[in-house]
Structures are given as C-alpha cells and as structure tokens.
Amino acid sequence: MAETVHTDTVVVGLGAMGSQALWQLARRGVPAVGVEQFAPGHDRGSSHGESRIIRTAYVEGAEYVPFVRAAWEHWADLERASGQDLLLRTGTLMAGAPGSGAVTGALTAAAHHGLAHEHLSPEQARARFPHHRFAAGEEAVVEEEGGVLLPEAAIGTAVRLAREAGARVLTEAPVTRVVPDAERPSVWVGGTEIRARRVVVTAGSWLPRALPGLPDLGIRVERRVLGWFPVTGDPAAHSGGPVFARDEADGTLWYGFPSLDGRTVKIGVHAEAPGSRFAGAQWGEPVDPDEGPRAPDAEDAARLGRLAERLAGVGTEPERMAACMYTMTPDEHFLIGHRRELPGLVLAGGFSGHGFKFASAVGAALADLAQHGRTDLPIAMFDPHRWD
Ligand SMILES: Cc1cc2nc3c(=O)[nH]c(=O)nc-3n(C[C@H](O)[C@H](O)[C@H](O)COP(=O)(O)OP(=O)(O)OC[C@H]3O[C@@H](n4cnc5c(N)ncnc54)[C@H](O)[C@@H]3O)c2cc1C
CATH class of the missing domain: 3.50.50.60 (FAD/NAD(P)-binding domain)
Structure with a gap:
C-alpha cells in the first residue's frame, strides 16, 4: 500500500x-x-575526483564575479559550521597567448570588478612558474582568490x-x-x-x-576524463603552486591542480577545438547517465599524456584516470x-x-x-x- x-x-x-x-x-x-x-x-x-577549481576573475564572463564572491562567503560559512577544511587557498594561474580566451577573460573580469591580480609577461611567467613549460609568447594572469575545493x-x-x-x-x-x-x-x-x-x-x-x-532546452551530457600523473621531479615544485588553466594555441583549454598527495598531479581538459592536436575522436562523446561514461582507455591516457608534457618534472603515463559527466546547456x-x-x-x-x-x-x-x-x-x- x-x-x-x-x-x-x-x-x-x-x-x-x-x-x-x-x-x-x-x-x-x-x-x-x-x-x-x-x-x-x-x-x-x-x-x-577529489578536487575542483575555484577562481574569481571569471573567464566565462565578468558577470559571474558577484556570484562567485557570494560562493566564497558561503564556503567559509560551511567550513565554520562544520570545523572542516574544504577549500585550500592556492591562488590561480591562467595562461595562454596574448589575446587568448583565458588571458583576456581573466583580465576583463579583474578590470571590471577591481580584482587584485598580476599580469605576467612570458619571461615573468617562466621565471615564476618553472614547473610549467610555456610555449613561446605565452603570458599569464595570476590572482590570489583561487583554490581547490574538495x-x-x-x-x-x-x-x-x-x-x-x-x-x-x-x-x-x-x-x-x-x-x-x-x-x-x-x-x-x-x-x-x-x-x-x-x-x-x-x-x-x-x-x-x-x-x-x-x-527540450538542448541539455547535453558529455564524457570527460581526468588523469593523475606521477611527479618525477622535485615534489615541492608541484605541491605549493596555484591551480591553473591553460589555453593552448590550437583551442584546447586544460586545467590542473597542485599535488594534493605529494606524488601525483591531476589534470583534465575543459574544452577543445575540432582538429586540435590534443583532441581525441572521443571529444564531447554523449553519455546516457544511467549507463554512465565509458571507462577511461589508452586513447584517453595518450591525449592527457600529451598535455602532461607541458609540465616539467611530471611523467606522461597516468597513474590512474576517472571518467565524469558534464551537463551542458547551449550557452x-x-x-x-x-x-x-x-x-x-x-x-x-x-x-x-x-x-x-x-x-x-x-x-x-x-x-x-x-x-x-x-x-x-x-x-x-x-x-x-x-x-x-
Ligand atoms: C571532470 C570534471 C571536472 C570539473 N571541474 C570543475 C572545476 O574545477 N570547478 C568547477 O567549478 N566545476 C567543475 N566541474 C563541474 C562541477 O563538478 C559540476 O558542475 C557540478 O558538480 C554539478 O553538480 P550537480 O549537483 O548539478 O550534479 P551532481 O553532483 O552529479 O548531483 C546530481 C545528483 O542527483 C542524483 N540524482 C539524479 N537523479 C536522481 C533521482 N531520480 N533520484 C534521486 N537522486 C537522483 C544523482 O545521483 C547525483 O548525486 C567539473 C565537472 C567534471 C565532470
């Protein structure tokens, strides 16, 4: 009954x-x-997948900044109420060619809302972040109001x-x-x-x-894969740095975290352009949520490994991977x-x-x-x- x-x-x-x-x-x-x-x-x-990035100079639109500021306050409230550390403040590094979406988006949001940030030349970016391998001419925007959520x-x-x-x-x-x-x-x-x-x-x-x-609002569910790569160089170089998002010249926007376990760094791809040298045939693969995303495979390992090469002192074979779902709206x-x-x-x-x-x-x-x-x-x- x-x-x-x-x-x-x-x-x-x-x-x-x-x-x-x-x-x-x-x-x-x-x-x-x-x-x-x-x-x-x-x-x-x-x-x-252990970690999520929080950043404030919002590349996806300066109009998000008031909402992300409210989110910082509410995260602090949850930490206070629970006595748990849920957000590690690491700062944020956004890098790419001058005029790339990551750099101009961060600069626009920072200017619009008067956010504290630094705009680093390619030479300054290389000197400050030697554990990143930047392409010639890549510059960076750095802000303190960024970190890792658990x-x-x-x-x-x-x-x-x-x-x-x-x-x-x-x-x-x-x-x-x-x-x-x-x-x-x-x-x-x-x-x-x-x-x-x-x-x-x-x-x-x-x-x-x-x-x-x-x-039907055009909602699509897509597969994404995360990879944890071994730190082969100085572990300290990868432990203390900021979370990052890097905009490659071919349209790949990828991101990563400082090492949380002292042994591995986690990276993932947020967006790719068709034909990008990092792109796989599996890009944007639709998922039935009841079946879940296909398990990560050798092709995922290879394409994430090509991005891990852009970090110094990090191996290119993932120690482990995980698949996850993005729920996309048309805009x-x-x-x-x-x-x-x-x-x-x-x-x-x-x-x-x-x-x-x-x-x-x-x-x-x-x-x-x-x-x-x-x-x-x-x-x-x-x-x-x-x-x-
Ligand atoms: C690989 C990856 C990396 C990401 N990185 C970042 C990042 O760095 N920073 C960031 O801000 N965001 C990031 N995101 C996005 C962010 O994680 C998601 O936007 C967010 O987690 C979505 O939360 P949600 O509550 O909508 O969905 P979920 O957390 O999936 O929650 C939906 C819940 O509803 C439950 N549910 C569904 N149907 C039913 C039902 N019929 N009955 C009962 N329960 C039901 C599900 O089981 C699930 O627990 C990332 C996402 C992925 C996949």
Missing part, C-alpha cells in the same frame, strides 16, 4: 547543489527531506550538517516520479509519496529524465529557477563543467527560492526561461 509523507521541501539529488540546498533549508528550520539515488559523495555523477568532503559535510539540523535523508533511493503542482507538488520514491510545499530538483545529468515535463550558463510548465518546483542544473565552485551559493539561492519564491543572490542570468 502506498505510504504518504508530508514535509515542507523535498530536494531531489544530493550531489554538489542538492546537498548545499538541503543544508541551507535545514539550518533555517525548514522541514526538509533529501533524496539521493546513490550514496552522497558517490562517483557516478559530476562531483567526484568535492566529496563538501557534499558529505553538507549532508551531515543537514541531518544534524533536522533534515531527513534518504539514500540509495531513486525518485521515480516528480509531480508538479502549484500548491502541493510531490515526489515518489518506490511506494512512498512525499508531498511538500516545494520540490527542489538538483538531479545533475539526470535533470531532463527526472522532469519529463521540462521542454554553457547554468539553469537556476522556475519553469512555468513545472509549478511548485525549483530546478538547478546544466552546470556545464564549471558549476562546483558556485554550489555553496546555489544552495542558498535554492533555499531562498523554495522558501520565498525569490532571492537577492545574482542569478538572473541563469533564468531557465532565457531562451523563450
């Missing part, structure tokens, strides 16, 4: 965004239930605090149906119906599947807010490979939207109706 549970707000999907939303609701005293199909911090979505720990911590603040958390519990309704939307988990005042849907790569009533900006076909629901998705750093602020915005229908956080550019 079907059981019915009543609450104020249900959060569907406790990944990067949903875990933060649930904590924000619970700490405000809102009765809330969080539902996750796997275990929080799992490796089958978009939020695994994704699995951040999700686990937010879920723990949410529970401690009174939220109910259901794990290994796939939501089979979300029913929109302006007054009393509901969510089905097996034979249980959870009726609420609001439902927040943060289902990551599964968002269109969780919401059959969502019109690569996020979806946060309401859709008129889905009354009673608040949705957040389409984080297009650069959303993790914002999760703390997205959680606060979702809690505001669920509680009050509006937020003061700067999310207007993520309106899910912007293409209408």
Whole structure:
C-alpha cells in the first residue's frame, strides 16, 4: 500500500547543489527531506575526483564575479559550521597567448570588478612558474582568490550538517516520479509519496529524465576524463603552486591542480577545438547517465599524456584516470529557477563543467527560492526561461 509523507521541501539529488540546498533549508528550520539515488559523495555523477577549481576573475564572463564572491562567503560559512577544511587557498594561474580566451577573460573580469591580480609577461611567467613549460609568447594572469575545493568532503559535510539540523535523508533511493503542482507538488520514491510545499530538483545529468515535463532546452551530457600523473621531479615544485588553466594555441583549454598527495598531479581538459592536436575522436562523446561514461582507455591516457608534457618534472603515463559527466546547456550558463510548465518546483542544473565552485551559493539561492519564491543572490542570468 502506498505510504504518504508530508514535509515542507523535498530536494531531489544530493550531489554538489542538492546537498548545499538541503543544508541551507535545514539550518533555517525548514522541514526538509533529501533524496539521493546513490550514496552522497558517490562517483557516478559530476562531483567526484577529489578536487575542483575555484577562481574569481571569471573567464566565462565578468558577470559571474558577484556570484562567485557570494560562493566564497558561503564556503567559509560551511567550513565554520562544520570545523572542516574544504577549500585550500592556492591562488590561480591562467595562461595562454596574448589575446587568448583565458588571458583576456581573466583580465576583463579583474578590470571590471577591481580584482587584485598580476599580469605576467612570458619571461615573468617562466621565471615564476618553472614547473610549467610555456610555449613561446605565452603570458599569464595570476590572482590570489583561487583554490581547490574538495568535492566529496563538501557534499558529505553538507549532508551531515543537514541531518544534524533536522533534515531527513534518504539514500540509495531513486525518485521515480516528480509531480508538479502549484500548491502541493510531490515526489515518489518506490511506494512512498512525499508531498511538500516545494520540490527542489538538483538531479545533475539526470535533470531532463527526472522532469519529463521540462521542454527540450538542448541539455547535453558529455564524457570527460581526468588523469593523475606521477611527479618525477622535485615534489615541492608541484605541491605549493596555484591551480591553473591553460589555453593552448590550437583551442584546447586544460586545467590542473597542485599535488594534493605529494606524488601525483591531476589534470583534465575543459574544452577543445575540432582538429586540435590534443583532441581525441572521443571529444564531447554523449553519455546516457544511467549507463554512465565509458571507462577511461589508452586513447584517453595518450591525449592527457600529451598535455602532461607541458609540465616539467611530471611523467606522461597516468597513474590512474576517472571518467565524469558534464551537463551542458547551449550557452554553457547554468539553469537556476522556475519553469512555468513545472509549478511548485525549483530546478538547478546544466552546470556545464564549471558549476562546483558556485554550489555553496546555489544552495542558498535554492533555499531562498523554495522558501520565498525569490532571492537577492545574482542569478538572473541563469533564468531557465532565457531562451523563450
Ligand atoms: C571532470 C570534471 C571536472 C570539473 N571541474 C570543475 C572545476 O574545477 N570547478 C568547477 O567549478 N566545476 C567543475 N566541474 C563541474 C562541477 O563538478 C559540476 O558542475 C557540478 O558538480 C554539478 O553538480 P550537480 O549537483 O548539478 O550534479 P551532481 O553532483 O552529479 O548531483 C546530481 C545528483 O542527483 C542524483 N540524482 C539524479 N537523479 C536522481 C533521482 N531520480 N533520484 C534521486 N537522486 C537522483 C544523482 O545521483 C547525483 O548525486 C567539473 C565537472 C567534471 C565532470
């Protein structure tokens, strides 16, 4: 027999965004239930692999800067509330040819918002970062407001605090149906119906599947591969440096982290241009989220190895690799807010490979939207109706 549970707000999907939303609701005293199909911090979505970059002089658009500043504050708040270190401040290095997207994007955002930064000539960049092999003429933008977020720990911590603040958390519990309704939307988990005042849907790569009533917004799920490469030179050179993003002359935008274990550095590719010398035939490969991305293979190892060559004192054979999913929107900006076909629901998705750093602020915005229908956080550019 079907059981019915009543609450104020249900959060569907406790990944990067949903875990933060649930904590924000619970700490405000809102009765809330969080539902996750796997275990929080799992490796089958978009939020695994030990590290995520946070940076402030935002290459993807200066208009993101107020939101990333809010995210810094909310990450600090989560660290204070939990007593956990979740964000390592390392600074950021963006490098590329003069006029490349990484360099001009960072400079534009920094100028627009008066952000502290340094613009290094090719000679200065080589002298400051000898563990990077820069191509002739590559320059750099360096900022202190950058670092490494620990994704699995951040999700686990937010879920723990949410529970401690009174939220109910259901794990290994796939939501089979979300029913929109302006007054009393509901969510089905097996034979249980959870009726609420609001439902927040943060289902990551599964968002269109969780919401059959969502019109086709052009959301695509793509495979990406991360590689951990052994440090063969001085470990200190790779341990203390900034997170980085490098824009190659052929259109490859790749990124990496200082070594967190003293033995390996992690790198990945964010974007490639067709025909780039680093590109593989597998670039942008579509993924069915229920099947998950194909396991990393020798071709992935070879293409990431070609990028590892651009670092000094790092081997070119990965010690290990991991595959992950990007959920892309057509303009690569996020979806946060309401859709008129889905009354009673608040949705957040389409984080297009650069959303993790914002999760703390997205959680606060979702809690505001669920509680009050509006937020003061700067999310207007993520309106899910912007293409209408
Ligand atoms: C390789 C890689 C590198 C990245 N690097 C960076 C970076 O350096 N900096 C950065 O800011 N961003 C980065 N990103 C992007 C960032 O990680 C994602 O934008 C972010 O994690 C997306 O969070 P999410 O909550 O939307 O999805 P997820 O964290 O995947 O969460 C969605 C959750 O919903 C659950 N779910 C789905 N359907 C159901 C259902 N029916 N019932 C119950 N639960 C359900 C899923 O199991 C999952 O736990 C990277 C992404 C990848 C893949």
